Amino acid sequence: xxxxYPEPLLRLIEQLQKWPGIGAKSAQRLAFxxxxxxxxxxxxxxxxxxxxxxxxxxxxxxxxITDADPCTYCTSPDRNPRLICVVEEPANVxxxxxxxxxxxxxxxxxxxxxxxxxxxxxxLRIKPLLARVATGEVEEVILATNPTVEGEATALYLAxxxxxxxxxxxxxxMGVPMGSDLEYADEVTMTRALxxxxxx
Amino acid sequence: xxxxYPEPLLRLIEQLQKWPGIGAKSAQRLAFxxxxxxxxxxxxxxxxxxxxxxxxxxxxxxxxITDADPCTYCTSPDRNPRLICVVEEPANVxxxxxxxxxxxxxxxxxxxxxxxxxxxxxxLRIKPLLARVATGEVEEVILATNPTVEGEATALYLAxxxxxxxxxxxxxxMGVPMGSDLEYADEVTMTRALxxxxxx
Numbered sequence: 001x002x003x004x005y006p007e008p009l010l011r012l013i014e015q016l017q018k019w020p021g022i023g024a025k026s027a028q029r030l031a032f033x034x035x036x037x038x039x040x041x042x043x044x045x046x047x048x049x050x051x052x053x054x055x056x057x058x059x060x061x062x063x064x065i066t067d068a069d070p071c072t073y074c075t076s077p078d079r080n081p082r083l084i085c086v087v088e089e090p091a092n093v094x095x096x097x098x099x100x101x102x103x104x105x106x107x108x109x110x111x112x113x114x115x116x117x118x119x120x121x122x123x124l125r126i127k128p129l130l131a132r133v134a135t136g137e138v139e140e141v142i143l144a145t146n147p148t149v150e151g152e153a154t155a156l157y158l159a160x161x162x163x164x165x166x167x168x169x170x171x172x173x174m175g176v177p178m179g180s181d182l183e184y185a186d187e188v189t190m191t192r193a194l195x196x197x198x199x200x
Numbered sequence: 201x202x203x204x205y206p207e208p209l210l211r212l213i214e215q216l217q218k219w220p221g222i223g224a225k226s227a228q229r230l231a232f233x234x235x236x237x238x239x240x241x242x243x244x245x246x247x248x249x250x251x252x253x254x255x256x257x258x259x260x261x262x263x264x265i266t267d268a269d270p271c272t273y274c275t276s277p278d279r280n281p282r283l284i285c286v287v288e289e290p291a292n293v294x295x296x297x298x299x300x301x302x303x304x305x306x307x308x309x310x311x312x313x314x315x316x317x318x319x320x321x322x323x324l325r326i327k328p329l330l331a332r333v334a335t336g337e338v339e340e341v342i343l344a345t346n347p348t349v350e351g352e353a354t355a356l357y358l359a360x361x362x363x364x365x366x367x368x369x370x371x372x373x374m375g376v377p378m379g380s381d382l383e384y385a386d387e388v389t390m391t392r393a394l395x396x397x398x399x400x
Contacts, residue, residue: 018245020230055206
C-alpha cells in the first residue's frame with residue numbers, strides 16, 4: 001500500500017494542496033474535516049465551486065467580477081459616473097467597497113506593469129480605461145493600485161496617459177496604517193507619512 | 201447592495217469559512233484563487249469533495265477510514281493480528297503509518313474520554329476493542345492516544361480494562377521531540393523525558 005489514505009481522500013488532499021497557502025498538513029486537516037462534517041456541507045461547497053466558475057464573469061465595462069454584465073457598479077444610478085477608481089484586481093474593489101465611502105465607479109486593470117515578468121501595457125486593461133475617459137464623461141480618476149514598486153510604476157504610467165485627456169488624476173494617500181505602531185513602520189512608509197502630513 | 205461580492209462568490213466564501221482555520225480573509229483569498237484557476241481544477245475539487253463523502257466510510261472492525269470494508273489494515277496478511285495500536289482519530293493512524301515501522305493492526309476510538317464535554321466510555325469504540333482482545337488472538341495493545349490530559353486519562357482507563365484480559369498493555373514513549381531544543385521544552389515534557397531515559 002503506497003498511501004495510508006483511502007483513494008478518494010488522497011484525491012481531495014491533492015486538490016486542496018493546489019490552493020495558495022495550503023500545504024500538506026493543512027490539506028490533510030481540511031480533508032479530515034470534510035470527512036467529519038455533514039454531507040450537505042460538502043455538497044454545498046462543491047456546488048459553490050461549480051457555480052463560481054459557471055456564473056461569475058468579468059464586467060465588459062470595468063472588468064470587475066459580476067454575475068450580471070454590465071455589473072451593478074457600472075449600471076447603478078446611485079453611483080457617480082464622473083469618478084473612476086482604478087485598481088489592480090477585483091479583490092481590490094472589495095477593499096474599497098468595504099469603506100462604504102466611495103460612490104463612484106471602478107476600473108480593474110487585471111494586473112500591474114511588470115517588465116521583468118513580460119507584462120506590458122497591452123496585457124492590462126489600459127486601452128478600455130482611456131476609452132472610458134475619452135468619452136468626456138469622467139472628471140476624476142483615482143489611481144488605487146497597490147503601494148508596491150509595480151503598483152507605483154503603473155500609477156505613474158497611467159497618470160502620464162490620462163492627464164493629457166484633461167481629467168483630474170489622483171493617487172490614494174500613503175502613510176502609516178491606522179492602529180499600527182510607528183515603531184514598526186518601515187522607512188519608505190514613514191517618509192510617505194511625513195510627506196502626506198495634513199493641517200489639524 | 202448589501203454585499204460587494206457577486207452572489208455565487210459570496211456563497212463560496214461562506215462555505216469556505218466553515219472550515220477550521222479558515223477566516224474571512226483566507227476564505228476570500230481562496231475564493232478569488234478559484235475564480236482565477238482553470239475551471240477543471242474547480243471541477244476536480246468539487247468531485248473530490250463529493251467522492252470523499254460518498255465513498256469513504258469507517259471500517260467495521262477498527263473504525264479507521266477506508267473505501268473498502270473491512271479496511272486493508274484489518275485484512276492484510278502482512279500485518280500482525282496479535283498487535284493492536286489504539287489511537288484517538290483516523291488522522292492518528294496516518295501519523296503512525298508514516299513511520300513505516302508499525303506492522304500491526306489498528307483500533308480507532310473516535311475520540312477521548314472527556315467528562316466535561318459529556319463524552320463517557322460508551323461514546324467511544326471501547327467495547328469493540330475489548331471484544332477484539334477477548335478473542336485471545338491479541339498479545340499486545342499499544343495505547344497511542346495523544347499526550348494530553350484527555351489522552352492520558354483515556355489510556356489509563358483502557359489499561360485498567362485491558363490488563364485483566366491477560367494482554368500486554370503499553371503506552372507510546374514521551375519526551376522531547378526529535379529536532380527540538382531543550383530550551384523550549386515545557387516542564388511536563390522534560391520530566392517525561394527524564395523518566396523515560398534509556399541506557400546508551
